[in-house]
Amino acid sequence: MLTKKRREIIEQIELVSIDSLVPKDHLLRTIEESINFNFIYNEVKDLYSENTGRPSIDPVVLIKLLMLQALYGIRSMRQTIKEAEVNMAYRWFLGYGLQEKIPHFSTFGKNYERRFKESDLFEKIFERILKEAIECGFIKEDAAFIDATHIKASANKNKYIEKVAKKQVQKYKKELLKEINAEREANGKEPFEEDDDEASGDAEGGNSSTNGKRVKISTTDPESGIFQKGEKERCFAYTASVACDRNNFILGFKIAPGNVHDSQVFSDLFQEVNDKFPEIKAVVVDAGYKTPGICREIIEAEILPVMPYKRPMTKDGYFKKREYVYDEYYDCYICPNNQVLKYSTTNRSGYREYKSDPQICRECPMRLRCTQSKNYTKVVTRHIWEHYVEIAEDIRHTELGKELYKMRCQTIERVFADAKEKHGMRYTNLRGLSKVGHYLTLLFACMNLKKLAMWKRKRGMFPPAAPALHSFFFMILKFFASNKKPLLGCAF
Secondary structure: OOOOOOHHHHHOOOOOOHHHHOOOOOHHHHHHHHOOOOHHHHHHHHHOOOOOOOOOOOHHHHHHHHHHHHHOOOOOHHHHHHHHHHOHHHHHHHOOOOOOOOOOHHHHHHHHHHHHOOOOHHHHHHHHHHHHHHHOOOOOOOEEEEEEEEEEOOOOOOOEEEEEEEEOOOOOHHHHHHHHHHHHHHOOOOOOOOOHHHHHHHHOOOOOEEEEEEEEEEOOOOOOEEEOOOOOOOEEEEEEEEEEOOOOOEEEEEEEEOOOOHHHHHHHHHHHHHHHOOOOOEEEOOHHHOOHHHHHHHHHOOOEEEOOOOOOOOOOOOOOHHHOEEEOOOOEEEOOOOOEEEEEEEOOOOEEEEEOOHHHHHOOOOHHHHOOOOOOOOEEEEEOOHHHHHHHHHHHOOHHHHHHHHHHHHOHHHHHHHHHHOOOOOEOOOOOHHHHHHHHHHHHHHHHHHHHHHHHHHOOOOOOOOOOOOOHHHHHHHHHHHHOOOEOOEOO
């Protein structure tokens, strides 16, 4: 039988509570039960006046609005406000009634500029949620998975100016130079002098030194960096280096311009995560982090570096470096034709240079597969910290190393996939490293909070809910029943 739905019912007045309109298994209800947001008041009390000025918008409401944007991947605060006006679950989460007006979209922007911009509120929210996950026993501290991804910036790729680049100086540069000079002096060579730019860069925590290379600087968002990887489209972007555990809880992160290599940010992130979680036994990274400096830093911290095989960058038709055998006892290399390459010098980059005898190479039948040097000399380099890379290579072949590296696709890669597909991290409408960093801090906090809430519910860690009256009509019935007054012609 054909049935027609009567639309007149949408004009009917009903007595309901907003709490009754939100399903019991809704994500926002689960999040609200998993953590007490009142800790935010203590964090922002110094940012508000006690006795002067007009009453402010509740700071928890402002933070929850930003959380809604991050949790559901809404593209802007303006759109978030529009969604909150019509979404009952959003209103319930904010604590707003059906007729109550949601704050204007510009309210958060003004509060951010006047109060939150220079504070560490977002970092404290992230730490508070992470602490809750630790106390619940959800964090597995045996291994950390570290990788980086890029976020497209709100900048036109065709609007830029060119400036002289700043070369990134590694934090271990000073230690490396000290070992280089010690080795050069032991071999009767002059030590290198420390560059003034390198010294200032190292003193400032490894910031930069001029190297003369020109790069593109966006005129729209100067703090972003040009990014192009493989066949991907060239664009201005930011890079987010993230560390997570086996259960995909985010342990720490660092934000940088898109033209900064992942390995340049690794040291700061590794030190932060290692300080917070000293029980970490292994760090799992991809081939981009397989450098002597990073291997040394991890091993010196008494942690296992789990890294994949890194393909050699040798041209086709030439011998691979692995075909030149290193003799540790005599400190020399043996070429594929069984000739000796002797130690020559150690360069400023920390590589020992081993050179062949040009008289032998001139007549060698394999020379064209070895070198096309005009002076008939083959040079093989070996970093003075190369033995740390060899230790990482040995770990790669162990059962533990194979097991942990297989988990990358289930851990850090899954974190990036969820962040981009479900939480809108594929691009940002914000400009400036500080704003992007603050928003991503709250976004990662929301990802942890979402997992924390779901796990708490699955494991029955919520207190039993008190019985509630989900209808104002039922409340009215109870009132008249207790007072024995007639209602709708009925007596109680």
